[in-house]
Amino acid sequence: MNSTTPPLLQVRSLSVTPAGAHSGVRAVDAVSLQVQRGSILGIAGESGCGKTQLLLALLGLSPRGALVQGQVLWQGQALSAEGASRLRGDRIAMVFQDPMTALNPYLTLATQLCEVWHCHRPGAHAQANSRALSMLQAVGIDEPARRLKQYPHQLSGGQRQRVMLAMALMCEPDLLLADEPTTSLDVTVQAQILDLLLQLRERLGMALIVVTHDMGVLAQLADEVLVMESGRVVEHGATAQVFGAPQAPATQRLLQAAQRLQISDSPAEGGGL
């Protein structure tokens, strides 16, 4: 990568203090990171470590009253609150953990997908439908034309997560934030969605930040892994390095859980739980 090109996203010492926190306890504490175009950053941590708060702060969606400090640079430019709201859904998109609560049960998929386009490309209404159709196709939904007229409850969990993904991809974002994108899914569907995310990165040159408690997800996806504990970054490195020689106790705990609960490819390991 050209050294004069600024990274796609750069975060400098970002802190989030929730409203009414006792003596200034920080949900996110001085986190710095950067994401290059087309790369995948994994953020791991146990529940409550601040990983979701970090994502929300990046999008300018921190809960009301929270104090957000630090700097977020988008392609080298400082990102203001209005700037974030303009990029949101367009250049930066997000996929949430639970597709059933993130999709509106009263609206057809067509309405929900096209809304993204109408918001961000107000001059191009006519293309919205064909765009929605091609995005559903891109995420592997069969019979997209029929699906567009359906409601979320008519889809399976995996299909819903694909629709969430299609919605996030409507404007071909440069950066996709995914908060536990596969946690609520079956293993077979999980594998399909993870494979799909990798394909989309290849095809669209899109960068990804994936947040998860499951190191197995990051083993498959991430180029770089960042581990959080109590709002702080406790480890940050290339995926091979973090998996090969984890330093922080939090990383070791997460890795150990993932190793114990994985399918072993080498037989004769045993040893119980």
Added chain:
Amino acid sequence: MSGPLLLEARDLRVDYPLPARGLRRATNVTVLQQVSLTLADGQSLAVVGESGSGKSTLARALLRLLPLAAGQVLLRGEDLAILTAAELRQRRRDLQMVFQDPYASLDPAMTVAEILSQPLRVFAPELSAAQRLDRCAAALHEVGLQPAHLQRYAHQFSGGQAQRIGVARALIAGPAVLICDEPVSALDLPIRLQVLQLLAAQREQRGLALLFIAHDLAAVRYLCERTLVLFAGRVMEQGPTASLFAHPRHPYTRTLLAASLRADPQAAKAAAAQRRALAPAAAVPAGQSAVAGCAWAPRCHLAQAQCWQQQPVLRQVGDVQVACHRAGELA
């Protein structure tokens, strides 16, 4: 071994009614078919399959929480279907369940003490209130929680703690069989490991028999000696867990294994390559549907004419039973 088998299911079939709608007449959908299993005292059996495969239906059918269209469930040789409601209630002492979502299965308006007291009121009515409270405190201690937690409500606990309460409630009456329906799927990995360790320890101490339902083969690896793989309501493969892992005979079992996450970037790449190899080669042949043949055929990389036309029956291959026309050809 003497005496009747602890739990046995023979050729279970469960139908769900599909009400009339528009021009369609009311009909039945069969969600479970020809499922048989046995569980002896202290044994553990995993039931694995993706959502919609009939795992939870199987658990409910075993508990007689829903009606059987055919087949029998025998608890120590006694057919559960012919028992009266009062008799069934007593038999359920032996047959307890842990549910997937701890918050949904614990009453939000009850304290932990009240939740844990419920089974005791039914199964041990002779206990005084003070004795019940002692038993509740002891049960909490066994699952790693403190007596102080007795006065709290479910929402005051983390997911892992709430699931421990679910386990304590199931164990407090001293069951012989514990049926766990995806007890750890909703939990973070480190917490998942803790709850699995808790179940393993309880099983060891009490000689509990365990029926463990999961969508991920990895979760059952250490906990269950035998595994049964379900797809579309039918048994695809069953046998010793170690054999299934080392030599999966059914293409569906292979797919499940390849889908499971690896905690190592190299192994993850290998698994992704395996998944590509297992992808069906071509689209569904014209005029074929899986109604007549094997349910897995539309997603199988080995499907051939016979697979579309004829339902494979469960047969012995090596030390496992497998329902696949081509199982013998697989190494």
